[in-house]
Amino acid sequence: MNESVIKLFKGWRPKVVFWDMWMTLGMSHCREPIGEAQQILSPDLLPVGANRHPIPTGDFLRFCLTNPTSDVEIFAHEASTTFGWDLDAERLRSFRVLIGKEKNCIALFPEVDDLLNFVQSLGFDQGIISNLWSFPSERLFSDTVLSRYFNPRDIVCSYDVRHAKPDKEIFEEACRRFGVRPDECLMVGDNLTADIKGALAFGMKAALIDRQMNVDPQEVVRLSDDGYPPVLYMTNLNELRNYLALCPASSEWRP
Ligand SMILES: [Mg+2]
Secondary structure, eight states, rough: OHHHHHHHTTTTSSSSEEEEOTTEEEEEOOHHHHHHHHHSSSSSOOOOOOTTBOOHHHHHHHHHTTTTOOOOHHHHHHHHHHOOOOOOOOHHHHHHHHHHHHHHHHHEEEOOOOOOOHHHHHEEEEEEEEOSSSHHHHHHSSSTTHHHHOOOEEEEEEHHTTOOOOOOHHHHHHHHHHHHOOGGEEEEEEEEEIIIIIIHHOEEEEEEEEOOOSSSSHHHHHHGGOOOOEEEEETTTHHHHHTTTTTTOOEEEEO
């Protein structure tokens, strides 16, 4: 365990643990749905990533993550108008099929149910801050075990707030819903820019889950050179248990 992170948790108790959704609590199984959506709707051939899925452009990704529409046809028309693409019947049909799959290809990581239960048992409030388009949200939050731990107020989504992480507005909305200050929150996520740097810049503390070991741990350590509190680096989400168990109990913690 990292000494400076141990010190942080021994001397602090978050009021709320905020979770990122994709690649932290779960995944859209074996897919890059927004890249596939752009490939269907746009006439351009997109570059393909290491996992063979098309990579969406930044402007299309942002459009998807901050658009509140849950109607598939309206969404496809809005996207096509915004980006100057022709929407013909075949593209619309393919887009409908994609969104159908999107709702049915959700998988939570196996440790998630027990871990959320553990965090709840220690008395922490929990929320979700997710960069998400609207389509899978009902299946994700109503039809999985997530519904046992989070009610709709606890789930802050970019399509609803119309800002995506790392924008401060989405972290601000999360704090507003729980009635807490940023320094009373821990953000747990897999994305160094969106989750970790976004949360730190807003004044939260942060923990990075790097299951696939894509991030250089030294880069995480170096964030404290910018004056940020130490960031917990994990390759297994269950490591978080050891650190949260160090926090003072709520009965003895007076900030
Ligand atoms: Mg993520």
